Amino acid sequence: METLLGVRFLASEYCTGPAHGGRIDSLGLDENGSPVIVEYKRGTDVGVINQGLYYLAWLMDHRAEFEHLVRDRLGVTAASQVLWGGPRLICIAGDFTRYDVHAVREHRRSIDLVRYRLFGSDLVGLETVASVSGGMRVARRARRRAVARAVADVQGASMVELAGAVDEALLGLGEGEKRVERKTYLAYQRLRNLACLCPPQRSKVLVYLKVDPKDVALVPGFTRDVSGLGHHGTGELEVQMRSLQDVERAQELFRGSYAAA
Numbered sequence: 001m002e003t004l005l006g007v008r009f010l011a012s013e014y015c016t017g018p019a020h021g022g023r024i025d026s027l028g029l030d031e032n033g034s035p036v037i038v039e040y041k042r043g044t045d046v047g048v049i050n051q052g053l054y055y056l057a058w059l060m061d062h063r064a065e066f067e068h069l070v071r072d073r074l075g076v077t078a079a080s081q082v083l084w085g086g087p088r089l090i091c092i093a094g095d096f097t098r099y100d101v102h103a104v105r106e107h108r109r110s111i112d113l114v115r116y117r118l119f120g121s122d123l124v125g126l127e128t129v130a131s132v133s134g135g136m137r138v139a140r141r142a143r144r145r146a147v148a149r150a151v152a153d154v155q156g157a158s159m160v161e162l163a164g165a166v167d168e169a170l171l172g173l174g175e176g177e178k179r180v181e182r183k184t185y186l187a188y189q190r191l192r193n194l195a196c197l198c199p200p201q202r203s204k205v206l207v208y209l210k211v212d213p214k215d216v217a218l219v220p221g222f223t224r225d226v227s228g229l230g231h232h233g234t235g236e237l238e239v240q241m242r243s244l245q246d247v248e249r250a251q252e253l254f255r256g257s258y259a260a261a
Contacts, residue, residue: 001028004126005090006192006261007036010073016058024055027066029074031193031234032180033083034110035059035066041093049103049111052089056109059087086110086133086180090191092126101130110178112191128191131176159200165247166205170195173258185233194261195254196233204242207250208235209257216253222246223253 001007007028014024026038037059039052059066063084071079088110096113104111113129170188171177177194180187188195196208213225213236227236235257239250 001026001038004191005036005038006031007038007090008074008078010069016055016062020058022051022055022058027069029070029078029082030088030189032182032187032189033078033081034180035082035084035087036090037088038090038092041091043094044097045093046097046100048091048093049089049100049113052091052111053107053109056087056089060084083180083182086178088112090114092116096129104130104132107132112176114191126191128176131178131190133178159205162205162241162244162247163197163200165244166197166207166241169247169251169254170197170207173254182233187233190258190261192261193234194257196235198232204240207239207241208233209237209239209253210235210260211237211253211257213237222249 001009005028007030010027010029011024012026014027016022016024024037025040028036028038030036037052037055039048039055041048063082067079067082070082090112092114093116095115100113104113110133112131115127115129117125117127119125167186171179173194176190178189180189184198186197187193188197192210194210198206198208208226208231213223213227216223216237218225222240224238224240225236226238231238237253237257239246239253241247241250
């Protein structure tokens with residue numbers, strides 16, 4: 001689950017109790033601390049979304065139970081950082097109908113429809129069919145203004161422009177992106193995080209990408225290998241941007257991270 005979905009495993013076939021009468025295929029916690037329910041179907045099942053939503057409703061009514069599970073499996077720190085603003089439902093199936101895709105796009109929850117494909121007996125591929133961010137969805141222009149206001153409180157006009165340009169560049173990489181706000185960073189997410197934008201420092205903006213630093217010609221003052229180093233957000237390649245020109249220089253790295261996520 002962590003390799004393919006960016007979700008840390010908590011439990012499988014999790015019983016929701018005699019009153020609710022269900023078993024959740026998998027429970028997990030994503031890279032940003034959001035609770036995740038994963039439902040699996042072998043073929044096409046018209047009830048998978050409704051079943052998942054049924055379990056999401058249970059989850060929101062049993063937050064303390066979920067946090068207790070996180071504490072037992074992942075520790076006290078992870079339990080204290082659970083992000084309840086955007087619980088996620090990931091449905092993995094052989095295929096989905098056009099009605100499934102339409103229903104997801106009309107819903108207010110964060111839902112990912114993922115189609116699996118088997119290649120021989122050794123390989124499996126996952127393809128995102130539809131992805132919505134539910135309650136976290138905001139118009140792109142409004143998102144940029146929110147970032148700009150947050151930066152303006154601390155930095156000034158140049159940092160407002162730079163942070164806004166980074167935000168727009170990351171959100172313009174393709175369909176199915178979500179933006180998740182945490183106290184110490186903003187995460188840009190497909191199934192997994194593709195980038196994390198940290199609050200601006202005095203003279204630069206830092207972004208962490210899901211790009212292997214070994215595959216990049218590192219440039220001092222622009223890119224840095226932070227694998228094994230502690231930092232906010234996720235990703236092992238740090239990109240330091242001090243100007244709008246640096247945002248342009250980073251475009252290829254942004255696209256590579258989008259593809260990897």
